[in-house]
Amino acid sequence: MNIELLCVVLLVVYVVYIVRLIWVLPFFRSYGSGNDESIDRRGPLNVFVFLGSGGHTGEMLRLVENYKKMVLAKGNTVYVGYSDEKSRIQFIQQVASENEGCRFEYRRLKKAREVNAGLFTSLVSVLQTLVQSLAVIFKVSRAMSGKPHLVLLNGPGTCCVIAIWFKVIEWLNLFQPSSNIVYVESLARITSLSLTGKLLYWIADLFIVQWEELCLTHPRAKYYGVLV
Amino acid sequence: MILAMAVKTVFVTCGATVPFPQLIHVVLGKALLERLSDAGFRRVIVQYGKGYEAEFRKRLNALECVPAKCSLADSTLGITATGLCCGFYAPGALEVIGLEYSTRVQDIVGLAGLVISHAGTGSILDSLRSGKPLIVCVNDKLMDNHQQQIADKFKQKGYVWACKPCESEVSECLSRSQSETLIRFPQAYSARFENDLKRLAFS
Numbered sequence: 001m002n003i004e005l006l007c008v009v010l011l012v013v014y015v016v017y018i019v020r021l022i023w024v025l026p027f028f029r030s031y032g033s034g035n036d037e038s039i040d041r042r043g044p045l046n047v048f049v050f051l052g053s054g055g056h057t058g059e060m061l062r063l064v065e066n067y068k069k070m071v072l073a074k075g076n077t078v079y080v081g082y083s084d085e086k087s088r089i090q091f092i093q094q095v096a097s098e099n100e101g102c103r104f105e106y107r108r109l110k111k112a113r114e115v116n117a118g119l120f121t122s123l124v125s126v127l128q129t130l131v132q133s134l135a136v137i138f139k140v141s142r143a144m145s146g147k148p149h150l151v152l153l154n155g156p157g158t159c160c161v162i163a164i165w166f167k168v169i170e171w172l173n174l175f176q177p178s179s180n181i182v183y184v185e186s187l188a189r190i191t192s193l194s195l196t197g198k199l200l201y202w203i204a205d206l207f208i209v210q211w212e213e214l215c216l217t218h219p220r221a222k223y224y225g226v227l228v
Numbered sequence: 229m230i231l232a233m234a235v236k237t238v239f240v241t242c243g244a245t246v247p248f249p250q251l252i253h254v255v256l257g258k259a260l261l262e263r264l265s266d267a268g269f270r271r272v273i274v275q276y277g278k279g280y281e282a283e284f285r286k287r288l289n290a291l292e293c294v295p296a297k298c299s300l301a302d303s304t305l306g307i308t309a310t311g312l313c314c315g316f317y318a319p320g321a322l323e324v325i326g327l328e329y330s331t332r333v334q335d336i337v338g339l340a341g342l343v344i345s346h347a348g349t350g351s352i353l354d355s356l357r358s359g360k361p362l363i364v365c366v367n368d369k370l371m372d373n374h375q376q377q378i379a380d381k382f383k384q385k386g387y388v389w390a391c392k393p394c395e396s397e398v399s400e401c402l403s404r405s406q407s408e409t410l411i412r413f414p415q416a417y418s419a420r421f422e423n424d425l426k427r428l429a430f431s
Contacts, residue, residue: 045429054245058350062357066416070425148429180428187349188374190381206428208421211381224421225414228353 016174024171024178026205027220044075046149048140050109051080051087052156055186060154061094062228063184071152074101079140083111083158107136109158130161137165141179151181153204155196159183163203182206185214185221187228193218235299235323237271238264239340243348244329247280248367250393251346256287256324259395260402265320267406271299273325273336281311284326288315291324298325304339306332334358342405344398347375347390356387356413363401364390386411 022028049064051057064071072078072095082088088106096104110129151166153159166179183204185197190211193201201207201218209221210228240255242248254260255274264272276284293315298305305312311328330336333354337343343355344363355362366379383390389404391397 043430055348055350058353062353062416067422067425070422150425150429178428182425182428187353188378190374190377206424222424224418224424225416227416227418227421228349 017171020174021171024167025202026181026207027202029205043148044077045070045073046077046079046144046147047071047152048079048081048144048150049152050154050159050162051082051091052154052158053084053087055188056155057087057090059184059187059228060152061091063152063154064095066227068099071150072099072102076101077103077105077143079143080104080106081109081136081140081162082106083109107140109133109136109162111158133158133161134165137162138169141166141169141176145176149180151179152184153181153200154184155186155194157196159196160199163200167203178205180205182208184208184227185210187211187226189214235271236269237273237340238269238342238344239273239275239336240344241275241333241346241351241354242277242280243346243351244275245278246367246370247277247283248346248365248393249280249283250367250369251344251365252276252280252284252287254365254393254395254398255344256284256291257395258291258319260398261291261317261320261322261324263399263402265322267402269341270321271323271325273300273305273327273340275330275333275336276311276326276328278328281313281326281328285313288313288324288326291315291317293317293324296323299323300325300339304332304335306330306335342402347379349378352378352382352388357416359412361405361410362388363398363405364388365393365398366390368392387413 049060051060080088080091110132153163163181166181170176170179181204183200185208186194187210189197191213193214201220207221209215209218209223210226212223215221215223240251242251252274255272296314296316298312298314305327307327307330313326315324317324337354337358337360340360343360344365345351345355347364347366352362352364364379364382366375379390382388387410389401391401
């Protein structure tokens with residue numbers, strides 16, 4: 001009898017998580033244009049941004065700056081994920097020092113080493129990166145949960161790990177609200193998506209391209225002009 | 229600042245990371261410097277990129293530039309490392325300033341009346357967001373990147389003039405820049421995007 005009960009419970013849990021998975025994936029969700037006036041859009045916002053490196057950091061800084069009325073509004077908390085110190089300094093100089101009304105928290109995410117590493121060391125390093133980033137994303141996701149929040153990503157590869165962790169946490173915790181992942185494809189991508197873009201196309205809640213042609217081949221992609 | 233603005237300046241940028249010798253070669257060639265001088269330019273600022281200083285100095289010498297004190301303060305140019313070199317090209321009455329890397333590219337773009345840039349999106353945006361006329365030069369020696377596509381796209385939209393790094397093509401773009409005006413690059417703000425962000429964040 002106990003075995004039967006256990007089976008039923010397992011089956012129910014199984015079904016619940018399958019349904020939850022479908023619910024969590026943006027592909028099966030609709031982001032309809034609901035009544036704009038019905039949502040209260042005030043109050044502090046929690047934002048997670050990830051600074052990739054070089055060009056990615058550059059575009060992210062521009063994006064944040066161009067939409068600072070919303071993203072850097074007074075009282076907001078901005079979690080800044082970064083892998084290289086240079087990007088963090090750039091962010092402090094160009095964004096944080098000019099917007100003192102926001103609270104900025106910096107979270108370093110390890111980059112998987114690939115140069116001159118043997119197979120074993122690479123494997124260990126990739127695992128370390130995964131575990132370390134899960135710890136960071138778990139804390140950020142808990143801090144933002146229940147409050148209005150956004151996750152802004154624009155590449156490169158580390159963004160895949162970040163996005164997957166956000167969605168896995170959302171999937172496993174049935175009461176976790178949507179991660180609200182916004183991915184903005186690089187301005188340099190005109191005719192095809194980047195590798196990160198190809199993956200995040202299936203995960204991001206709002207997937208944005210900056211050239212209209214890409215919308216033709218990617219119906220989920222949204223185009224608002226050049227945003228950076 | 230007003231004094232600095234009064235000197236008609238062209239800013240040439242190869243990007244901060246990869247050198248672009250062909251573009252430097254064209255810009256620091258007698259033919260192009262004379263064209264620039266004829267068009268009324270009196271100052272050329274070149275960001276030549278990492279590890280290219282020795283080569284740049286060699287070219288200045290080849291032009292028989294008279295070493296001179298830079299007319300712009302370091303605070304304007306924002307030079308973090310070494311790499312500032314400056315000379316006066318007498319035949320064209322042109323001041324030539326070279327720097328490896330600047331933390332204040334935006335300020336330098338602000339001084340310029342014309343920008344000649346490699347086809348990196350960062351440099352293109354630096355110019356277009358400041359509303360400066362821009363000639364984009366494609367580094368065709370680079371493998372596996374999208375510079376040609378980017379240049380073609382911006383050219384097709386009429387936001388820039390685009391060319392290959394050879395004297396005749398850069399010259400042609402230069403003369404076009406003196407007679408034509410570009411289509412204004414649309415602003416980055418989209419109310420529709422901000423609205424969708426709000427809908428996502430606050431619902």
